Amino acid sequence: MLGEYPIEGRRAADISASIERAVGEGALEPGQLLPPMRELAVHLGVNPNTVAAAYRTLRERGVIETQGRRGSRVRAKPATTGRERAVVSVPEGVRNLADGNPDPALLPPLAPAFAAATSGRPDALYGEEPVDAELARLARAAFDADGVPDGPLVVASGSLDAVERVLAVRLKPGDAVAVEDPGWNRVLDLVPALGLRIVPFAVDDEGPVPGAFRAALESGARAVVVTDRAQNPTGAAVGAGRARELRAILREFPDVLVIEDDHGHGIVDLPLHPLGGVTRHWAFVRSVAKAYGPDLRVAVMTGDAVTVDRVRGRQRLGAGWVSLLVQRAVVWLWREGGVDPAVVGGAYRARRDLLIEALAERGVAARGRSGLSVWIPVDDETGVVARLLRAGWAVAAGERFRVGAAPGIRVTVSSLGESAAEVTAFADAVAEAVKGASSWGVV
Structure with a gap:
């Protein structure tokens, strides 16, 4: 079983370098569980303290995380070049409300x-x-x-x-x-x-x-x-x-x-x-x-x-x-005066308020007091995100933004614009996605 892990080395520095290289190349995926330190030590023929030192180096470099008795695993976004694989592309024809960018029309x-x-x-x-x-x-x-x-x-x-x-x-x-x-x-x-x-x-x-x-x-x-x-x-x-x-x-x-x-x-x-x-x-x-x-x-x-x-x-x-x-x-x-905060802030506020009100009319709670984002609490992030994607809307799953907080999705209102018809269509899609995820569970 341990032979499946692309880990080698006799010194702590070599072991940590081997794991980091495997993460960067994709041989060890984000979230993948690493072997217990004692088992890896036996497999490599080294002292358990050597593996412990290697894991400690990787934690300090942000490549892995240790979760007590649950063991050590590769971080969701490890500090190595391979983390860019986690970026999800938006399919052609899908409206991107996930990227967090400002509205280019409001930039000077x-x-x-x-x-x-x-x-x-x-x-x-x-x-x-x-x-x-x-x-x-x-x-x-x-x-x-x-x-x-x-x-x-x-x-x-x-x-x-x-x-x-x-x-x-x-x-x-x-x-x-x-x-x-x-x-x-x-x-x-x-x-x-x-x-x-x-x-x-x-x-x-x-x-x-x-x-x-x-x-x-x-x-x-x-x-x-x-x-x-x-x-x-x-x-x-x-x-x-x-x-x-x-x-x-x-x-x-x-x-x-x-x-x-x-x-x-x-x-x-x-x-x-x-x-x-x-x-x-x-x-x-x-x-x-x-x-x-x-x-x-x-x-x-x-x-x-x-x-x-x-x-x-x-x-x-x-x-x-x-x-x-x-x-x-x-x-x-x-x-x-390249940017007037009252004008730009007012434009983003209008978009947030329009969306939040449309969602409230459909029984969906949302928050967004300032800036570019509206946060929508949901029970099933995966199901809601998948259903919205199929309906032609890309949003950001809340797991990217939370440690222990309740699930949700993030919507970038700068990409939504001020069209009441478009906001209505999106609010309808969110309501259907939330209802569907609640009824059928993870999609």
Whole structure:
């Protein structure tokens, strides 16, 4: 039986490399159970401690996960190149409401911004300041207006890049990170890939549920990641009252690292209620991809001086800086009002409300307070997703976004548009899919 596993080696490094290579090549599939350590040790003729060390290395690299007595298995999205096999293509003729992209019609043209960024400017050379001075000035003014605490600035290549850098410079493998559940699947994949442990907490329309939030911190979480607005996948947004509750809880845990993701800036018509500055260590990240286009990889981050300095130091040793040309293009877009948050946020709100109301009329509950997503709780994700696909609609299964939360599906309203007839057709399809899945079980 063990011979079926493409695992070999006598040293821990060789065994872990063999398993990682097998995962990357597809010989070991996502979710596949690995042999028990003692059995593999006998099969390879090595000490069980050698296999334990190999498995530990793979856990720290985010390739496998251990589930107590249930054993070790390949992660659903392992940190190896083979994980791209998990991307599901949408068949021709099927409407894609699953991809999480903004509506291209609501994005500004970028050509004028890049033309302005290059006009009359010398090319950037090594040794220049890594943050454009005008970008820093505008970002700081916007932070001040939104109540974000004062702190130094650094620019990263998008929000996930910033989150990864902060976690890497502040935590060590084995530390626990409290994350939203359901939450952004990229964060759920990133945390274990860094060798960190996930501690999930529930969210509702107002953001983190206080009791669950407190429990996660009491369990020993060293850091917490919160999405302030346009939470993916539920559309939650932290309100004023909820922010006061969460800040009060955080004051009891002054050593916890608080990371806030404001990727919804520019596409949300709700005010920001930040949490940063309550604890000793914090980072606030504001990206532009959702408002100005996914290929515009810029996120401005502020935080406590030590955290930002560590991120800057690691950045200097690697990429060095985010293109100053791209930063200056963002400056032009900010100055010229490339995006009106009231207009864009209002457009997305209208689409969410239209869909939620249509679903409610058909007896289907849904949530979506801000951003691009509507979350629909369902009993049988697999059945509902399959039935909708057959009806011509692709949605995202909730399993991608949750740890222990109840099942659901995520719908990207930016792809649905504002057509009442189209929303009605989709709502009808959802109602039929939910009814069918409940009646007949998994399809």
